Amino acid sequence: xxxxxxxxxxxxxxxxxxxxxxxxxxxxxxxxxxxxxxxxxxxxxxxxxxxxxxxxxxxxxxxxxxxxxxxxxxxxxxxxxxxxxxxxxxxxxxxxxxxxxxxxxxxxxxxxxxxxxxxxxxxxxxxxxxxxxxxxxxxxxxxxxxxxxxxxxxxxxxxxxxxxxxxxxxxxxxxxxxxxxxxxxxxxxxxxxxxxxxxxxxxxxxxxxxxxxxxxxxxxxxxxxxxxxxxxxxxxxxxxxxxxxxxxxxxxxxxxxxxxxxxxxxxxxxxxxxxxxxxxxxxxxxxxxxxxxxxxxxxxxxxxxxxxxxxxxxxxxxxxxxxxxxxxxxxxxxxxxxxxxxxxxxxxxxxxxxxxxxxxxxxxxxxxxx
Numbered sequence: 001x002x003x004x005x006x007x008x009x010x011x012x013x014x015x016x017x018x019x020x021x022x023x024x025x026x027x028x029x030x031x032x033x034x035x036x037x038x039x040x041x042x043x044x045x046x047x048x049x050x051x052x053x054x055x056x057x058x059x060x061x062x063x064x065x066x067x068x069x070x071x072x073x074x075x076x077x078x079x080x081x082x083x084x085x086x087x088x089x090x091x092x093x094x095x096x097x098x099x100x101x102x103x104x105x106x107x108x109x110x111x112x113x114x115x116x117x118x119x120x121x122x123x124x125x126x127x128x129x130x131x132x133x134x135x136x137x138x139x140x141x142x143x144x145x146x147x148x149x150x151x152x153x154x155x156x157x158x159x160x161x162x163x164x165x166x167x168x169x170x171x172x173x174x175x176x177x178x179x180x181x182x183x184x185x186x187x188x189x190x191x192x193x194x195x196x197x198x199x200x201x202x203x204x205x206x207x208x209x210x211x212x213x214x215x216x217x218x219x220x221x222x223x224x225x226x227x228x229x230x231x232x233x234x235x236x237x238x239x240x241x242x243x244x245x246x247x248x249x250x251x252x253x254x255x256x257x258x259x260x261x262x263x264x265x266x267x268x269x270x271x272x273x274x275x276x277x278x279x280x281x282x283x284x285x286x287x288x289x290x291x292x293x294x295x296x297x298x299x300x301x302x303x304x305x306x307x308x309x310x311x312x313x314x315x316x317x318x319x320x321x322x323x324x325x326x327x328x329x330x331x332x333x334x335x336x337x338x339x340x341x342x343x344x345x346x347x348x349x350x351x352x353x354x355x356x357x358x359x360x361x362x363x364x365x366x367x368x369x370x
Contacts, residue, residue: 022209032212033057036068036102038174040197045145046130046177047072056102057217059343067106073128074100076107080126083150088123089367092146094138095157098283099129103346110157110347113356121368126151133178136166139263140179140191142270152276153367155359156267158310159283160243160303164250166259173200181259189262219343243302244285245345251303260313268317279363280314281355282307284325286339293333301325320366327358 026032034054040046048068056064070079083090093099093111101109111127118125128146130137138156146154166181177197181189205211214220241247267278285301292298307323314321328339331354339351347355359367 026209026213030213031055031057031217032209033216034066035206035212035216036066036074038197039072040177044194044196045141046174046194046197047128047145048074058103058341059218061341061343062103064103065105066102073126074102074106074109075127076112077124077126080124080149082148083123083152085150086123087370088121089152089370090123090150091125091153091155091367092142092149092151093125093127093129093155093157094141094146095127095129096133096159096162097129097131098159098347099127099157100131101127101129101346101352102131103341103344104349104352108349108352110352110356113353114359117356117360118367130178132170132172132174134165134180135162135263136181136191136259137178137194138162139266140194147270147274150274152370153279154270154276155279155281157281157283159245160251160285160306161246163256163259163306163309164246164253166263167253167255181262183255189258243287244283246303248302251306256306257309257313260309261316264313264317264319267319271319277366278319279359279366280310280319280321281359282310282321282323282325284323284328286328289325289329289332289339292329293336320363322358322362324355324358327354 033056035056036052036054037049038046039049050068050070050072053065053067056062056066066074067076069075069077073080091114093114097103099110106112109127111125115122115125126146126149128141130141133141135158142154167183169175169180170178174197176195179194180192182192183189205215241249267280271277285303288299288301304325307325310321311323328351331337332339337350338348339354340346341348
């Protein structure tokens with residue numbers, strides 16, 4: 001009987017401790033990071049549950065507000081509506097976490113900054129960003145979600161892990177809900193149909209303040225221990241494994257040029273069919289830029305071949321494109337202002353503003369003239 005009472009007392013103590021930690025310590029004192037909830041709505045495209053908000057936090061460096069609108073996208077617009085084809089251009093920006101931009105306040109991302117730069121000369125700048133989405137899924141998003149809003153210009157933000165991940169099924173929580181390229185026996189390519197997203201059994205963990213404080217805000221994960229091990233033993237100096245958030249060996253995949261060719265050809269067809277224009281932005285290897293400036297010399301990035309592939313096939317299909325490498329490197333050499341967060345790697349507010357200014361300058365006529 002005494003053992004039973006002791007067991008009940010111990011269990012009660014654990015429950016009380018958990019509630020104190022969950023409802024007080026990690027809810028009021030040590031604030032966790034909020035995470036927008038995912039859902040598949042209407043068009044079948046994975047996005048967020050509509051009309052939610054919160055604060056995305058990473059350590060003590062990032063504390064950014066997000067607002068998910070009625071359409072399921074992080075945006076200053078409460079609702080996206082179809083372009084009425086008036087005198088001003090409507091712009092859509094498509095991409096992954098860089099366009100989703102949870103790392104900066106919802107009103108300080110590329111989309112908002114571009115609208116500020118162009119002011120009354122354009123109608124709207126909508127953004128369609130989903131963390132983890134590759135280039136193949138951008139095409140799917142455009143065809144099944146973006147086009148219904150009838151944009152005049154579609155800006156696609158390309159990052160280095162977009163290419164290989166368009167050809168392989170990742171291991172993320174919702175990887176199967178992203179469209180990939182499938183190669184058939186005759187050598188042709190096609191877009192896969194994403195699997196409808198359903199909450200995983202572990203979804204309840206993301207509702208826990210304790211979990212979100214350590215896993216999301218403090219980034220205490222098994223992969224973190226691996227990174228510490230690599231840095232201690234200088235694996236990255238002896239053999240470059242990763243650059244610009246992609247495994248260097250993955251950039252050598254011989255299927256990447258064919259994949260880019262296939263997708264860019266579809267972009268060109270969409271231009272013709274819908275009377276719109278594309279602008280492709282290729283991100284820079286910002287880590288390499290910092291190293292070049294610190295060394296006082298120039299060394300080509302280990303993943304520069306991806307930017308070259310983008311340029312080749314964009315020229316082939318006469319698609320507007322811009323590589324951010326020169327812009328970012330020149331700015332960093334002159335101003336020494338970081339372009340991304342130290343604990344996250346995504347663009348900071350300064351980089352979002354810099355890219356917006358570039359677009360408003362380099363593509364002014366295309367963006368503002370019907």
